[in-house]
Amino acid sequence: MSIAKLTEAERDALLSDHRQWSLARDGAAIERKFAFADFSEAWGFMNRVALIAEKHDHHPEWFNVYNRVEITLTTHDAAPESGGALSARDVKMVEAIEALLG
Numbered sequence: 001m002s003i004a005k006l007t008e009a010e011r012d013a014l015l016s017d018h019r020q021w022s023l024a025r026d027g028a029a030i031e032r033k034f035a036f037a038d039f040s041e042a043w044g045f046m047n048r049v050a051l052i053a054e055k056h057d058h059h060p061e062w063f064n065v066y067n068r069v070e071i072t073l074t075t076h077d078a079a080p081e082s083g084g085a086l087s088a089r090d091v092k093m094v095e096a097i098e099a100l101l102g
């Protein structure tokens with residue numbers, strides 16, 4: 001299934017609404033690094049993000065060591081030939097992740 005890529009204006013709005021996130025992969029993805037008090041806090045966060053990802057059918061690429069979590073969001077279905085592009089699904093995920101953090 002093919003999904004529309006964000007327009008340039010939509011991408012700019014995403015970045016200005018969520019300044020802790022930055023573009024990666026030449027604009028095909030967006031990423032943020034998180035640091036928690038310890039592994040337990042990081043894992044608790046990852047658990048909550050995992051449930052959101054299942055609900056949205058949209059899954060992060062992520063990396064964890066101890067208290068650090070790095071999340072990269074891209075939509076594979078928006079540009080399967082090149083590995084992904086940003087879509088409205090990524091915007092929803094950023095918003096849901098940010099809402100978790102309060």
Ligand SMILES: C[C@H](O)[C@H](O)[C@H]1CNC2=NC(N)=NC(=O)C2=N1
Binds near residue numbers: 073075076
């Ligand atoms: C068939 C199903 O909709 C897809 O495989 C979903 C699952 N999770 C996904 N996650 C991400 N990040 N991009 C996708 O395109 C995607 N597609």
